Amino acid sequence: MSDDGIPAPEGDAALIETDYEIGQDNITTTVGPFGLDVHNPVFLISGLSIVVFVLLTLALQEQAGAIFTQLRDWLTSTFDWFFLLAGNIFVLFCLFLIVSPYGKVRIGGMEATPDYSYRGWFAMLFAAGMGIGLMFYGVSEPISHYSSSFADTAGTPESWAPLAGAPGDAEAARRLGMAATIFHWALHPWAIYAVVALSLALFSFNKGLPLTVRSVFYPIFGERIWGWPGHIIDILAVFATLFGLATSLGFGAEQANAGLNHLFGIPVNDVSKVILIGIITCFALLSVVAGLDAGVKRLSEINMGLAALLLLFVIIVGPTMAILTGFFANLKAYVVDLPALSNPFGRSDDNFRQGWTAFYWAWWISWSPFVGMFIARVSRGRTVREFLIAVLIVPMLVSVLWMTAFGGTAISQIVNDGYTAVTEAALELKLFAMLEALPLKEITSFIAIILVIVFFVTSSDSGSLVIDTITAGGKVDAPVPQRVFWASFEGLVAIALLLGGGLGALQAMAVSTGFPFTIVLLLACYATWRGLRSEPR
Amino acid sequence: MFTKILVPVDLAHADKLSRALDAAADFALHYKAAVTYVGVTAETPGSLGHNPKEYAERLAQFAQEQGKRHGFEVETRAVVSHDPAVDLDKSLARAVKEAGADLVVMATHVPNVADHFWPSHGGKLASHTDASVFLVRG
Numbered sequence: 001m002s003d004d005g006i007p008a009p010e011g012d013a014a015l016i017e018t019d020y021e022i023g024q025d026n027i028t029t030t031v032g033p034f035g036l037d038v039h040n041p042v043f044l045i046s047g048l049s050i051v052v053f054v055l056l057t058l059a060l061q062e063q064a065g066a067i068f069t070q071l072r073d074w075l076t077s078t079f080d081w082f083f084l085l086a087g088n089i090f091v092l093f094c095l096f097l098i099v100s101p102y103g104k105v106r107i108g109g110m111e112a113t114p115d116y117s118y119r120g121w122f123a124m125l126f127a128a129g130m131g132i133g134l135m136f137y138g139v140s141e142p143i144s145h146y147s148s149s150f151a152d153t154a155g156t157p158e159s160w161a162p163l164a165g166a167p168g169d170a171e172a173a174r175r176l177g178m179a180a181t182i183f184h185w186a187l188h189p190w191a192i193y194a195v196v197a198l199s200l201a202l203f204s205f206n207k208g209l210p211l212t213v214r215s216v217f218y219p220i221f222g223e224r225i226w227g228w229p230g231h232i233i234d235i236l237a238v239f240a241t242l243f244g245l246a247t248s249l250g251f252g253a254e255q256a257n258a259g260l261n262h263l264f265g266i267p268v269n270d271v272s273k274v275i276l277i278g279i280i281t282c283f284a285l286l287s288v289v290a291g292l293d294a295g296v297k298r299l300s301e302i303n304m305g306l307a308a309l310l311l312l313f314v315i316i317v318g319p320t321m322a323i324l325t326g327f328f329a330n331l332k333a334y335v336v337d338l339p340a341l342s343n344p345f346g347r348s349d350d351n352f353r354q355g356w357t358a359f360y361w362a363w364w365i366s367w368s369p370f371v372g373m374f375i376a377r378v379s380r381g382r383t384v385r386e387f388l389i390a391v392l393i394v395p396m397l398v399s400v401l402w403m404t405a406f407g408g409t410a411i412s413q414i415v416n417d418g419y420t421a422v423t424e425a426a427l428e429l430k431l432f433a434m435l436e437a438l439p440l441k442e443i444t445s446f447i448a449i450i451l452v453i454v455f456f457v458t459s460s461d462s463g464s465l466v467i468d469t470i471t472a473g474g475k476v477d478a479p480v481p482q483r484v485f486w487a488s489f490e491g492l493v494a495i496a497l498l499l500g501g502g503l504g505a506l507q508a509m510a511v512s513t514g515f516p517f518t519i520v521l522l523l524a525c526y527a528t529w530r531g532l533r534s535e536p537r
Numbered sequence: 538m539f540t541k542i543l544v545p546v547d548l549a550h551a552d553k554l555s556r557a558l559d560a561a562a563d564f565a566l567h568y569k570a571a572v573t574y575v576g577v578t579a580e581t582p583g584s585l586g587h588n589p590k591e592y593a594e595r596l597a598q599f600a601q602e603q604g605k606r607h608g609f610e611v612e613t614r615a616v617v618s619h620d621p622a623v624d625l626d627k628s629l630a631r632a633v634k635e636a637g638a639d640l641v642v643m644a645t646h647v648p649n650v651a652d653h654f655w656p657s658h659g660g661k662l663a664s665h666t667d668a669s670v671f672l673v674r675g
Contacts (some may be wrong), residue, residue, distance in 0.1 A: 205581070210581075292618040
């Protein structure tokens with residue numbers, strides 16, 4: 001093969017022959033003393049349109065809020081069946097690949113070896129994927145489903161209970177509440193991430209295409225992927241990632257502020273929130289500047305260590321036996337209820353299906369370009385089977401354990417001890433209310449608040465790395481100031497939206513991008529299957 | 538005085554390295570020292586190769602051309618880094634140690650304000666290895 005073509009990765013792999021050279025559309029220049037190596041036009045259009053969107057949202061707050069919220073609600077209520085169906089397809093596709101001969105294909109070529117140990121790899125998968133959500137929803141979601149299922153109104157059109165609920169039956173409501181929560185955090189979200197991650201890893205490490213979202217669509221669009229169809233896909237991915245991160249950062253600052261107020265009496269106001277965003281952004285900056293190994297990976301490991309400590313503590317000082325037996329009971333409840341909960345058609349629990357499940361699926365999907373691309377980058381050297389088991393099954397088991405420990409303990413506090421503080425607390429304080437009923441509440445609550453902040457840092461740093469790679473046309477060695485720019489830009493967008501309003505509006509918009517991305521992901525399944533078929537195994 | 542010279546090369550900017558490459562060749566011929574050209578790459582596809590293997594082949598080709606031009610035997614060392622934009626200095630320092638080099642000859646830019654935030658690779662290498670480091674302004 002000529003110098004311009006694509007020679008084999010390590011060992012056998014089926015290659016895509018293209019004349020496109022990575023970085024050929026990049027602009028390499030200097031801004032003052034700093035170097036710049038960015039893709040033209042993805043970098044400029046993404047950056048400018050994000051600024052325009054933020055300004056428009058600030059100027060037309062009420063209208064923007066109404067439009068984006070309506071758009072999100074309309075999408076999740078009209079296309080709930082589509083989200084649910086697509087989610088099931090992603091899970092089945094991944095499970096099929098695990099048991100099929102394609103599971104033997106190795107990411108990076110047949111002789112590639114893993115870049116990271118299991119510990120570092122899992123830590124990064126988890127910290128980027130859903131860590132922060134587990135902190136906030138680990139207690140609140142099981143309680144919410146338990147309460148709505150237990151209520152007398154369960155099963156009526158007004159109810160938010162999953163399926164038909166279990167009015168008046170505490171044990172059945174607990175079981176259903178846990179099953180419904182685990183449903184939202186186990187196989188389906190990780191299958192969504194896995195589809196994106198596997199497709200990106202395959203087309204980059206095995207097929208030799210740049211590590212950007214557009215590469216996945218080479219089997220469908222061919223060489224046109226280097227033109228506008230590809231630009232639009234990459235710009236959309238940057239959009240969804242930055243707004244997803246910035247709005248989460250804004251809301252996260254509000255929640256962390258509420259937690260700090262609860263614990264230490266720190267006032268809840270804009271100054272506190274801006275300082276929090278500033279602190280999180282500074283740590284994210286330090287992390288991206290330190291790099292993937294010294295920054296992102298190390299922080300993810302610290303994060304996981306702290307989370308494991310908190311989990312272990314809750315298991316030991318909480319209802320230990322109930323948690324341990326509950327783990328298996330909840331896993332069984334999840335498996336038993338999975339067909340009914342994932343059924344897209346002929347259901348009457350509209351509020352739950354549309355307001356919870358479809359919303360969650362849109363949310364996970366809108367995050368998938370970012371999380372998927374990050375997972376792809378750190379997964380070279382694994383076989384498809386190993387990769388999917390690790391990305392699907394292990395996080396599922398961890399999620400079940402986490403939800404059982406946090407949510408199960410909270411429900412048991414309500415049902416067995418009559419402790420109502422958890423139900424009465426605001427969403428962001430439910431975790432702290434649960435911890436308060438356990439010993440050493442000062443220490444655990446402090447660890448929890450640190451975890452909340454560190455989880456934001458680990459999402460923010462990996463997100464900045466991903467945006468930088470996409471806007472550099474798939475180059476991972478672009479000048480470091482670009483990472484600094486994206487991490488700071490994300491913090492500034494969060495502060496602008498926090499102070500000017502519009503966090504909710506733009507988060508609704510970010511979630512709305514889940515709809516076009518669902519179509520994109522379905523195409524990615526097809527492209528991955530085609531890509532895998534030509535791989536040696 | 539020197540037995541093994543390490544020459545870090547950025548293949549993307551090979552056109553800007555000529556003075557450093559010539560200086561390295563002069564040292565090598567003068568001291569009859571062995572020369573190792575070292576480059577750092579990521580595992581992800583890039584403009585210099587779609588995988589580390591291809592990058593290593595390009596580096597070897599580059600080194601052979603240098604060897605032919607100056608008339609000495611060459612070795613190459615392609616270092617794979619998870620995050621070359623950040624880990625370049627560490628990767629080079631590791632290569633110096635592993636190769637047992639006692640002199641590093643490399644190109645460097647004229648310092649500017651950016652060096653306060655991100656010091657030059659040559660400067661960092663000098664403070665993190667035992668080898669002598671000879672920096673050549675482009």
